[in-house]
Amino acid sequence: MFEIPRAFVVVAFVASTALPAVGAAQTVAEYTRRVDSLGAAWRAAALQPPPLASEAPRVGTLSDTVREGNFVVLVDSGLADLARRAAAIANPKLDRAYGASAARLRTRTFVLRRKTGADTTQIVSGIQGTGGVLRFASAEVREPRALANSWIIKAEELITQSLEPSFREWLGAPIQSEQQTERIIANGKVHLVLAGSSAASDCANGKLQRCAQALGVVTVTDPIKTLYDEAEQRALLERYAFMLKKMDEPKYGRCINQNRQATCDSLLRTIPVEGIPTSVPPVVRQNFVHYALFVGGEGAFDRLANATGTVSDRIATAARVPTDSVIRGWYETLMHSPSSSTAINMTTVLSSIFWAMLCGALALRSSRWR
Amino acid sequence: MALTIWRWFVAAAAGCAAIWFGLAAKAQGKPAPAASSDYGSGFKANAYYASLATIRQSTDRLRLLTIRDSLLAIANRRPAPGLTVLLSDEFGSAGSQLDSLLRNRYAQNVGSSNTRVIVAAVMDSAQFERGLSRPRPGWLLPITVFAPQAGDSVCVSILRIGLPLSSGPSFITRNLLSRETVGSMVSACSYYAAFGPPGPDVARWLRDRGWRLGQIADWKERPEPLQRRPVGQLPLYARFAGGFDDDSWRVRSLVPTTGVTCLAGRPGKCAEAALNGRAMTSDSAWRSGVVALNGTNQLRFYLPGEIGSLGPSEGWVLSEMMRTLGPEKFAQFWRSTEPVDRAFANASGRSIDEWIGDWARGVYGPMETGPGLPVSGVITGLLFLAAGFGLSAAIANRRRVA
Numbered sequence: 207m208f209e210i211p212r213a214f215v216v217v218a219f220v221a222s223t224a225l226p227a228v229g230a231a232q233t234v235a236e237y238t239r240r241v242d243s244l245g246a247a248w249r250a251a252a253l254q255p256p257p258l259a260s261e262a263p264r265v266g267t268l269s270d271t272v273r274e275g276n277f278v279v280l281v282d283s284g285l286a287d288l289a290r291r292a293a294a295i296a297n298p299k300l301d302r303a304y305g306a307s308a309a310r311l312r313t314r315t316f317v318l319r320r321k322t323g324a325d326t327t328q329i330v331s332g333i334q335g336t337g338g339v340l341r342f343a344s345a346e347v348r349e350p351r352a353l354a355n356s357w358i359i360k361a362e363e364l365i366t367q368s369l370e371p372s373f374r375e376w377l378g379a380p381i382q383s384e385q386q387t388e389r390i391i392a393n394g395k396v397h398l399v400l401a402g403s404s405a406a407s408d409c410a411n412g413k414l415q416r417c418a419q420a421l422g423v424v425t426v427t428d429p430i431k432t433l434y435d436e437a438e439q440r441a442l443l444e445r446y447a448f449m450l451k452k453m454d455e456p457k458y459g460r461c462i463n464q465n466r467q468a469t470c471d472s473l474l475r476t477i478p479v480e481g482i483p484t485s486v487p488p489v490v491r492q493n494f495v496h497y498a499l500f501v502g503g504e505g506a507f508d509r510l511a512n513a514t515g516t517v518s519d520r521i522a523t524a525a526r527v528p529t530d531s532v533i534r535g536w537y538e539t540l541m542h543s544p545s546s547s548t549a550i551n552m553t554t555v556l557s558s559i560f561w562a563m564l565c566g567a568l569a570l571r572s573s574r575w576r
Numbered sequence: 577m578a579l580t581i582w583r584w585f586v587a588a589a590a591g592c593a594a595i596w597f598g599l600a601a602k603a604q605g606k607p608a609p610a611a612s613s614d615y616g617s618g619f620k621a622n623a624y625y626a627s628l629a630t631i632r633q634s635t636d637r638l639r640l641l642t643i644r645d646s647l648l649a650i651a652n653r654r655p656a657p658g659l660t661v662l663l664s665d666e667f668g669s670a671g672s673q674l675d676s677l678l679r680n681r682y683a684q685n686v687g688s689s690n691t692r693v694i695v696a697a698v699m700d701s702a703q704f705e706r707g708l709s710r711p712r713p714g715w716l717l718p719i720t721v722f723a724p725q726a727g728d729s730v731c732v733s734i735l736r737i738g739l740p741l742s743s744g745p746s747f748i749t750r751n752l753l754s755r756e757t758v759g760s761m762v763s764a765c766s767y768y769a770a771f772g773p774p775g776p777d778v779a780r781w782l783r784d785r786g787w788r789l790g791q792i793a794d795w796k797e798r799p800e801p802l803q804r805r806p807v808g809q810l811p812l813y814a815r816f817a818g819g820f821d822d823d824s825w826r827v828r829s830l831v832p833t834t835g836v837t838c839l840a841g842r843p844g845k846c847a848e849a850a851l852n853g854r855a856m857t858s859d860s861a862w863r864s865g866v867v868a869l870n871g872t873n874q875l876r877f878y879l880p881g882e883i884g885s886l887g888p889s890e891g892w893v894l895s896e897m898m899r900t901l902g903p904e905k906f907a908q909f910w911r912s913t914e915p916v917d918r919a920f921a922n923a924s925g926r927s928i929d930e931w932i933g934d935w936a937r938g939v940y941g942p943m944e945t946g947p948g949l950p951v952s953g954v955i956t957g958l959l960f961l962a963a964g965f966g967l968s969a970a971i972a973n974r975r976r977v978a
Binding site: 232233234237238240241242244245248251253254371372375480 | 623624627630631634635637638641642645705706707708722742743744745746747862865866
């Protein structure tokens with residue numbers, strides 16, 4: 207009750223102060239006086255922001271802070287031990303993957319609290335954002351290893367965000383902290399082979415110069431003509447048929463129906479650069495950077511984070527070898543390493559035959575056949 | 577029982593009476609809802625945000641004035657008439673391109689003038705001013721122009737960004753160097769430099785519409801009509817229309833109703849679109865000497881604000897007036913003390929309604945309105961009508977009555 211009249215007074219005072227006298231000049235002195243008056247009234251009123259009606263999760267009021275290695279965590283009462291154990295699991299992996307750069311996480315505050323509402327047995331974690339909003343919020347299991355995995359995913363996102371924007375834009379995905387495993391290698395191979403551009407196909411077939419173009423580590427003056435063959439260019443035109451028809455339907459018809467290449471080239475040039483899909487998906491670039499960091503060894507991520515120049519320069523700095531060598535090594539690992547095989551292994555084959563035969567035998571023993 | 581006229585009358589009257597009194601009798605429904613218990617908290621919420629908004633506006637203006645005074649101090653070290661371009665280092669290589677574009681555009685527009693014009697692009701990253709929060713410009717490329725005041729002949733135009741250009745998305749540089757942004761940065765100052773202060777009615781006309789019709793100044797080249805440009809080459813503010821095969825419907829999605837009637841040639845509608853409309857009456861003291869514009873930005877593309885009566889290209893109107901009338905006639909219009917429509921007619925020899933109509937049709941194309949049929953439809957209908965008459969006449973002639 208007491209606050210309402212005070213708020214009214216504040217609004218009235220602010221409104222009257224903000225309305226300048228007609229004909230007043232715009233001077234620093236005048237506005238300094240005005241800002242100081244407003245500030246004095248604002249502080250005197252001590253108005254608090256009203257609770258937001260949105261569904262965005264909030265940090266809330268938390269009592270304890272856990273500092274463990276790279277993590278600073280605001281925790282609800284009774285969750286400090288869980289936070290500490292999860293951080294202890296996550297820290298070595300992050301230090302191994304990101305080196306000294308993992309310490310940048312200390313500038314961000316993680317949050318671990320009970321879920322608000324009726325069911326407070328559930329827990330939620332995230333990153334403290336501005337205005338009390340909880341970013342990257344996720345429901346968690348009360349198990350240190352699971353919580354650590356969740357925090358590692360968030361940390362990958364945060365650490366990647368600290369990289370230079372143009373490199374981030376090129377990469378299009380967070381840099382993983384996971385060590386080079388068969389699964390990662392095989393995953394990269396599958397996505398490269400299935401990328402759907404002629405540049406990616408040529409790369410998969412061993413043309414390393416095309417790998418550099420497909421990955422985007424070299425500048426390509428005409429991306430459509432360089433990265434895509436005629437069939438893929440046509441598919442691109444059909445993908446943008448709606449817009450291209452609106453621009454010039456007869457021209458589009460001559461290109462698609464009469465196969466006039468010059469007309470099609472003219473249409474392709476009208477597609478804005480940002481509308482051209484990348485020749486490989488982000489997971490392939492992510493895989494490539496992952497390999498470069500693996501080659502670079504200790505301190506590779508720190509070198510990547512501190513490097514300047516083009517994407518190619520940064521990769522070379524991180525790996526400590528020329529980018530061409532990185533591409534060659536990555537290609538060999540991806541396509542010719544035993545670890546990259548996507549064929550079914552013998553265990554799967556034998557177990558499949560066994561179960562098929564068992565089901566067949568049981569079917570033959572059915573009374574229906576007697 | 578037979579339904580006689582009297583019985584029918586009585587039954588109808590009884591039915592009407594039953595309906596009347598049935599509607600008139602109001603059932604006891606749910607009680608009226610109690611006064612909202614959140615009234616107090618709602619008022620507090622508005623008080624908080626209203627006060628905060630006023631404070632942020634004042635701190636932002638204080639910051640702008642401080643930047644302006646700093647720029648004047650820098651320029652006064654070597655005072656010289658004409659254009660001075662000042663760019664922060666945070667613009668990197670794009671800064672030198674912007675410098676060149678600004679100088680070329682100003683030279684094309686004004687040439688030489690005794691009015692001092694300072695055009696600046698600065699980074700303004702401060703989030704607090706005298707202990708109070710203020711909004712950071714972000715990537716919307718706001719442009720603020722301090723027009724020359726009485727006894728003062730300096731025009732200052734300031735574009736601000738909130739972060740170094742290198743940290744922004746790649747399209748920000750493209751937006752910064754666009755023809756529309758460059759034109760906005762030099763627009764108001766170009767007019768003041770070339771023609772001096774405007775007459776009172778012209779000044780009020782521009783001020784009350786936030787300089788919407790004078791946003792972009794390019795006095796040498798005409799902007800290419802929107803309908804002939806591929807979508808990918810349209811300015812961002814015109815690219816959101818889509819979904820129609822017919823160009824006239826595409827224009828209808830770009831231009832409001834008043835503008836459409838202007839395009840259709842309805843007398844007086846073009847003058848109404850240009851001269852009437854909602855005027856900004858608040859904050860007149862600040863706006864009397866300060867013009868707030870924007871460079872090209874993604875917000876205007878994805879979330880366009882209020883579309884002016886003359887569509888997304890209305891920012892070119894004043895520039896096109898200057899280009900088509902020529903400097904002498906335009907100066908006569910600009911400095912006139914008469915109302916805007918009379919001033920324009922005296923200077924150009926044409927009514928503003930006619931000129932605006934020609935300009936709009938040149939940009940958006942002509943428009944047909946109303947439910948009229950096309951000529952081919954009329955002829956086809958008449959042919960079918962004649963064929964129908966002929967067929968029925970032929971059938972009638974062959975009929976024999978026994």
